[in-house]
Amino acid sequence: MAIDYDFYESPAIKGKEGKSYHPRVVTFGKVTTEKLAQEIQYESSLTRADVKAVLTSLADKLADHLADGRKIHLEGIGYLSVSLRCDKEIHNHEDMKRAPVAFKAVNFRADEELKKKLRRAKMERSTIRLHSMTLTNEEIDAKLAEHFATHDTITRRQLQHLCLLRESTALRHIHRLVEEGKLRNVATLRNPVYMEVKSEESNRDEMV
Numbered sequence: 001m002a003i004d005y006d007f008y009e010s011p012a013i014k015g016k017e018g019k020s021y022h023p024r025v026v027t028f029g030k031v032t033t034e035k036l037a038q039e040i041q042y043e044s045s046l047t048r049a050d051v052k053a054v055l056t057s058l059a060d061k062l063a064d065h066l067a068d069g070r071k072i073h074l075e076g077i078g079y080l081s082v083s084l085r086c087d088k089e090i091h092n093h094e095d096m097k098r099a100p101v102a103f104k105a106v107n108f109r110a111d112e113e114l115k116k117k118l119r120r121a122k123m124e125r126s127t128i129r130l131h132s133m134t135l136t137n138e139e140i141d142a143k144l145a146e147h148f149a150t151h152d153t154i155t156r157r158q159l160q161h162l163c164l165l166r167e168s169t170a171l172r173h174i175h176r177l178v179e180e181g182k183l184r185n186v187a188t189l190r191n192p193v194y195m196e197v198k199s200e201e202s203n204r205d206e207m208v
Contacts, residue, residue: 004126008166026126066106078110135163140173141182148196153186155193 007021037051046054062080065072072080085104090096143163147154154162160170174194177183187193 002122002124004124006126011168074111076111076113078108078114081107083107135165137173137176139163141177144177144182144196153193153195154183 004026005023006026008024010020010022013020033052033055034048036055037048040046040051041048044051062072066080066082069082074080083104083106084101086099086101088095088099090099140163144154144159147158147162156167156170156174159165159174160167163170163173165173174183178185178194181197183194184197185192186195
């Protein structure tokens, strides 16, 4: 067993010339509760159903304690806590009274024991390239044309998976396509959904 990795182009740094690259884990799917239950069953006296029941109960208890504002330490795994967001700028105590505070994310910090185990993991360069460092604009556009042949819209995440792009690269291509008049957002700025702009639609816009 080993952690597969590949090198990805790093974002450009102002003042520095040339490209640089950084290693990133190449993932090939996810491990489900069912898979974990089966593996634990083989290594203990518990049945698969027992393990799934415990994991389900654990998820419920984690949510309960996090919702009560508690931090959680799972020994050998890590620490869990909740972070919040506020979509309004706060300048004084009056703003605080009406501030729309909401849940943002669950933060995770790995336990030192878990990190020690992973430091001993074997690393191997992946033979499968899951990113598109060499894809040209024309190749991206061709894949989009195939997508729109059977779909009406596309999101950033869908473009990312369609072309095997990093999130930042997918966003860059979306901005390019919008500027070129090939895509337009038909939803909100916060949750954009893009539709293909037909050639006749582009021509009509130019005539207006």
